[in-house]
Amino acid sequence: MFADRAKILIRSGKGGDGHVSFRRELYVPNGGPDGGDGGRGGDVIFEVDEGLNTLQDFRHRRKFAAKDGEPGGKRRCHGKDAEDIVLRVPEGTVIKEAESGKVIADMSGENRRQVVLKGGKGGLGNQHFATATMQIPKYAQPGQPSQELWVQLELKVIADVGLIGFPNVGKSTFLSRVTNARPKIANYHFTTLNPNLGVVDLSDGRGFVIADIPGLIEGASEGMGLGHEFLRHIERTRLMIHVVDAAGTEGRDPVEDVYKINKELSAYNPEIAARPQVIAANKTDAIYAEGEDPVKRL
Missing domain, CATH: 3.40.50.300 (P-loop containing nucleotide triphosphate hydrolases)
Structure with missing residues (x-):
C-alpha cells in the first residue's frame, strides 16, 4: 500500500550535566573549581530528499531519538555536543502535532530543512559559580531536558x-x-x-x-x-x-x-x-x- 501517512515519536537529546571538581596539583593544595560544561543535546531535523516519494521509511520504525550531550569533565573539559538526527522525507510532507493537529512544518517550496525539536543546552560546570564569598562551589548546573513529541506525517503529492x-x-x-x-x-x-x-x-x-x-x-x-x-x-x-x-x-x-x-x-x-x-x-x-x-x- 502507498505509504502517505505515518505517526512517529521524536525526541531531542538532553544537554550534558555540568561537572563538579576542584584543581588538585602538587604545591596547589587548595585549587579553585575546574568543573567543565556539559555538551549540547542533538536536534531533530526534517530534510527534503528528492529521491523519496513515499513515507515507507516510517512504516516499520516509530521512534526516532537524537543522542544526549556528554557531561562535562574535570580540568575544565567540556562535554562533547551530540550529533543531530536528520529524518529525510519526500517533498510535500506536512508535519503535524499528532494530538492537536497543528501544522508544525510544510516541507515544500523553499522549505527544504526544518529543525522541529531543539536539543537541550549543556549545564555549566562549578567553575562558573565561584564568587568572592563562595570560593569552593560544590554544585554545577544540570543539562536542559530533552523534548519529546508525537507527530503525524502526511504526504501531499506535488503536481501542477x-x-x-x-x-x-x-x-x-x-x-x-x-x-x-x-x-x-x-x-x-x-x-x-x-x-x-x-x-x-x-x-x-x-x-x-x-x-x-x-x-x-x-x-x-x-x-x-x-x-x-x-x-x-x-x-x-x-x-x-x-x-x-x-x-x-x-x-x-x-x-x-x-x-x-x-x-x-x-x-x-x-x-x-x-x-x-x-x-x-x-x-x-x-x-x-x-x-x-x-x-x-x-
Missing part, C-alpha cells in the same frame, strides 16, 4: 495538474499517453491504488507534472471508498482535468458524473472546487447512442 473522475474512466490510460508514466491499467474498479505522477515534456524545454488521483466516488469526502485517503493529494494542484466516460459504458450518465465529483470536491474543500477545471470526454469511440450526442451535452 490533477486527473480526477470516477474509477475506470481512463485516467491512467490518459496519463500513460501524455507523460512518461507507465501506470498499471486494467478494466476493473480501483486498478489505481496509488497516486501516479508523470511529467509532460514541452517542446521549449519546460514541462509540468500530472498526478492521477485515484479513489474518487460518491461519498469520497465522507470517507467512502479510497476517496478520503487521496483527496488531499489534489490540494497542491493548480488545475484539474476531469476525465469523464462520455459513452456511459458502466451505465452512469456522464453529465451527472461531473456534478457528483464536483460535489465531493466542494464538500472536501470549496477552494479546490473553485480552481480551473478542464473536462475531457473519454471513450468516445464507444458511443452508440441514438439521438443527442453526449459530448455536446457535456
Whole structure:
C-alpha cells in the first residue's frame, strides 16, 4: 500500500550535566573549581530528499531519538555536543502535532530543512559559580531536558495538474499517453491504488507534472471508498482535468458524473472546487447512442 501517512515519536537529546571538581596539583593544595560544561543535546531535523516519494521509511520504525550531550569533565573539559538526527522525507510532507493537529512544518517550496525539536543546552560546570564569598562551589548546573513529541506525517503529492473522475474512466490510460508514466491499467474498479505522477515534456524545454488521483466516488469526502485517503493529494494542484466516460459504458450518465465529483470536491474543500477545471470526454469511440450526442451535452 502507498505509504502517505505515518505517526512517529521524536525526541531531542538532553544537554550534558555540568561537572563538579576542584584543581588538585602538587604545591596547589587548595585549587579553585575546574568543573567543565556539559555538551549540547542533538536536534531533530526534517530534510527534503528528492529521491523519496513515499513515507515507507516510517512504516516499520516509530521512534526516532537524537543522542544526549556528554557531561562535562574535570580540568575544565567540556562535554562533547551530540550529533543531530536528520529524518529525510519526500517533498510535500506536512508535519503535524499528532494530538492537536497543528501544522508544525510544510516541507515544500523553499522549505527544504526544518529543525522541529531543539536539543537541550549543556549545564555549566562549578567553575562558573565561584564568587568572592563562595570560593569552593560544590554544585554545577544540570543539562536542559530533552523534548519529546508525537507527530503525524502526511504526504501531499506535488503536481501542477490533477486527473480526477470516477474509477475506470481512463485516467491512467490518459496519463500513460501524455507523460512518461507507465501506470498499471486494467478494466476493473480501483486498478489505481496509488497516486501516479508523470511529467509532460514541452517542446521549449519546460514541462509540468500530472498526478492521477485515484479513489474518487460518491461519498469520497465522507470517507467512502479510497476517496478520503487521496483527496488531499489534489490540494497542491493548480488545475484539474476531469476525465469523464462520455459513452456511459458502466451505465452512469456522464453529465451527472461531473456534478457528483464536483460535489465531493466542494464538500472536501470549496477552494479546490473553485480552481480551473478542464473536462475531457473519454471513450468516445464507444458511443452508440441514438439521438443527442453526449459530448455536446457535456
